[in-house]
Amino acid sequence: xxxxxxPRLMLLACIALLVMLLGLLLGSVxxxxxxITAVLTGQGSPxxxxxxxxxxxxxxxxxxxxxGLLAIAGALMQVLxxxxxxxxxxxxxxxxxxxxxxxxxLAGVGVFWxxxxxxxxxxxxxxxxxxxxxxxxxxxxxxxxxxxVVVASGWGALISFLLATSQAHQLPGMLYWLMGDLSHAPSxxxxxxxxxxxxxxxxxxxxxxxxxxxxxxxxxxxxxxxKKVELMIFGLAALLTAIAVTVAxxxxxxxxxVPHLMRMVFGYDQRILLPASALAGGSLLxxxxxxxxxVIAPQQLPVGVITALLGVPVFLLLLYRNNR
Amino acid sequence: xxxxxxxxxxxxxxxxxxxxxxxxxxxxxxAAVEITDDTGQVxxxxxxxxxxxxxxxxxxxNLFAIGAGNLIVGAVEYSxxxxxxKQIPLIGGYxxxxxxxxxxxxxxxxxxWHSGNPVAQLERLAGLGIxxxxxxxxxxxxxxxxxxxxxxxxxxxxxxxxxxxxxxxGAEQLKAEYAQQRPVRVFYQVWEQPLMTLNGEHLxxxxxxxxxxxxxxxxxxxxxxxxxREVVLAQNPEVIMGGGMGEATPAWLxxxxxxxxxxxxxxxxxxxxxxSLVQRPTPRFxxxxxxxxxxxxxxxxx
Numbered sequence: 001x002x003x004x005x006x007p008r009l010m011l012l013a014c015i016a017l018l019v020m021l022l023g024l025l026l027g028s029v030x031x032x033x034x035x036i037t038a039v040l041t042g043q044g045s046p047x048x049x050x051x052x053x054x055x056x057x058x059x060x061x062x063x064x065x066x067x068g069l070l071a072i073a074g075a076l077m078q079v080l081x082x083x084x085x086x087x088x089x090x091x092x093x094x095x096x097x098x099x100x101x102x103x104x105x106l107a108g109v110g111v112f113w114x115x116x117x118x119x120x121x122x123x124x125x126x127x128x129x130x131x132x133x134x135x136x137x138x139x140x141x142x143x144x145x146x147x148x149v150v151v152a153s154g155w156g157a158l159i160s161f162l163l164a165t166s167q168a169h170q171l172p173g174m175l176y177w178l179m180g181d182l183s184h185a186p187s188x189x190x191x192x193x194x195x196x197x198x199x200x201x202x203x204x205x206x207x208x209x210x211x212x213x214x215x216x217x218x219x220x221x222x223x224x225x226x227k228k229v230e231l232m233i234f235g236l237a238a239l240l241t242a243i244a245v246t247v248a249x250x251x252x253x254x255x256x257x258v259p260h261l262m263r264m265v266f267g268y269d270q271r272i273l274l275p276a277s278a279l280a281g282g283s284l285l286x287x288x289x290x291x292x293x294x295v296i297a298p299q300q301l302p303v304g305v306i307t308a309l310l311g312v313p314v315f316l317l318l319l320y321r322n323n324r
Numbered sequence: 325x326x327x328x329x330x331x332x333x334x335x336x337x338x339x340x341x342x343x344x345x346x347x348x349x350x351x352x353x354x355a356a357v358e359i360t361d362d363t364g365q366v367x368x369x370x371x372x373x374x375x376x377x378x379x380x381x382x383x384x385x386n387l388f389a390i391g392a393g394n395l396i397v398g399a400v401e402y403s404x405x406x407x408x409x410k411q412i413p414l415i416g417g418y419x420x421x422x423x424x425x426x427x428x429x430x431x432x433x434x435x436x437w438h439s440g441n442p443v444a445q446l447e448r449l450a451g452l453g454i455x456x457x458x459x460x461x462x463x464x465x466x467x468x469x470x471x472x473x474x475x476x477x478x479x480x481x482x483x484x485x486x487x488x489x490x491x492x493x494g495a496e497q498l499k500a501e502y503a504q505q506r507p508v509r510v511f512y513q514v515w516e517q518p519l520m521t522l523n524g525e526h527l528x529x530x531x532x533x534x535x536x537x538x539x540x541x542x543x544x545x546x547x548x549x550x551x552x553r554e555v556v557l558a559q560n561p562e563v564i565m566g567g568g569m570g571e572a573t574p575a576w577l578x579x580x581x582x583x584x585x586x587x588x589x590x591x592x593x594x595x596x597x598x599x600s601l602v603q604r605p606t607p608r609f610x611x612x613x614x615x616x617x618x619x620x621x622x623x624x625x626x
Contacts (some may be wrong), residue, residue, distance in 0.1 A: 181517075183519060293554075297552065300518065300551060
């Protein structure tokens with residue numbers, strides 16, 4: 001069954017590579033195709049080298065890793081909460097990150113500290129939700145979801161407060177962060193490392209996840225130590241999301257829709273669903289970011305604007321065709 | 325019976341009409357100030373303003389510049405220059421006014437910032453009968469115009485004229501000294517995350533041309549557009565300058581140094597402009613422009 005789907009997975013991997021090449025090729029400055037091959041073989045003018053190797057390549061890689069992290073985190077959350085509407089941010093993680101990041105921007109510190117604050121805020125929110133939901137010892141998916149949603153609303157109110165009370169010239173920076181923007185993505189090494197390690201960690205656990213997705217009682221009856229697995233999923237999803245948010249702000253939509261999209265194409269087996277989600281999420285974000293860079297060039301859009309615009313029609317089309 | 329009543333009422337009616345007519349006509353005849361604001365709306369005041377509300381930090385600053393700072397009874401947040409401005413009671417932020425607090429101060433004139441203040445709130449204030457003067461200074465000429473207009477509104481014409489002349493003469497001097505010098509291509513960075521610059525209609529861009537600088541993004545449509553780093557590299561400006569969030573040399577100026585292909589980096593022409601001197605259309609903008617001119621001259625003499 002899994003093996004039957006491998007050709008499709010290979011096709012998805014090819015699409016991912018193609019999209020990344022496209023991301024290298026396109027930008028607000030038009031470069032001839034030869035310049036790419038020249039730069040990649042170690043030649044080319046200094047300007048072309050800077051554009052492709054220093055600006056576009058890290059950004060494309062960061063976009064791919066972020067999309068992959070978000071898609072896996074979304075798939076995990078949907079298993080954990082057994083709720084199709086779950087996404088990486090449903091438990092308030094991005095809200096915590098956003099409040100911390102906006103406070104850092106208000107304090108006037110540099111890009112590095114804004115990212116660090118976002119990571120800290122995401123972890124803080126995770127522990128807060130975890131403590132509140134599991135603290136009393138009794139925990140269920142519903143209780144966790146409810147706690148997360150309420151905490152997220154609290155963060156939302158704080159975000160609105162910060163936006164309403166800040167100065168005019170600080171608003172664009174804040175809004176771009178909230179909509180998700182990759183123009184200041186740090187080095188893509190850490191996101192890629194986490195993406196690969198977590199995938200390698202999760203695939204052997206695929207069967208357990210498959211059972212858990214059918215319900216906690218059934219999983220327990222089949223010998224899964226539900227609480228332990230749930231804790232691990234929660235921890236991993238939180239880590240993935242925290243890193244994604246640190247790289248690019250809170251990019252919506254990818255984590256919610258890509259796992260659903262992949263279920264329509266690949267079915268419900270987590271062993272193939274998770275790598276497929278990573279590839280598709282990464283490709284979607286690279287494509288969206290490339291468009292964000294060129295649609296109104298030299299002016300730039302935040303990538304979050306494009307992700308939904310691209311993903312919604314694709315999703316609706318697949319939903320419609322699956323129903324027929 | 326009916327008739328007699330009518331005859332009694334008639335003179336009263338006539339009197340009321342006359343009173344109403346004179347009430348309407350009176351301010352027209354004795355209006356101390358009749359003035360057209362930056363939106364083209366004509367404003368009449370029975371006497372010069374004595375209790376003013378300033379709805380933007382730049383308005384507060386300009387009122388102090390013409391010696392009318394003591395006439396401000398309420399101002400918005402971040403009205404922080406000059407020092408005395410910090411003592412004025414606050415009536416909210418420029419984008420969210422405390423209408424009750426504002427009305428309670430019993431102002432006789434509100435000076436509003438047309439593109440910055442919320443329209444709905446200003447309409448409500450206008451509905452309460454408080455006169456509103458709208459400003460929208462976007463050029464050097466508009467700054468001196470605003471100073472003179474504020475002078476007329478407050479009856480401080482002489483001081484306003486002096487301040488306006490000083491501003492105009494200062495600008496003329498810079499123009500005479502620098503505008504004909506070798507043009508220098510400049511990337512002016514307003515913000516780092518996202519990367520923002522300004523187009524040719526911005527006051528800072530006018531300051532640049534006064535100093536003989538050429539804004540490489542003058543042709544863009546948006547006043548303060550978000551742009552890509554790629555285009556800056558491709559345009560390869562001779563000078564990179566800009567403010568940032570604080571008054572210290574910001575880290576982003578350093579962050580350009582890794583792009584060695586840039587002329588500005590090779591020749592070390594990265595300059596910091598204190599944002600407080602260039603972010604408001606006030607007499608202090610002239611000081612900011614002087615700094616810009618000095619930096620561009622340093623770039624020419626490299």
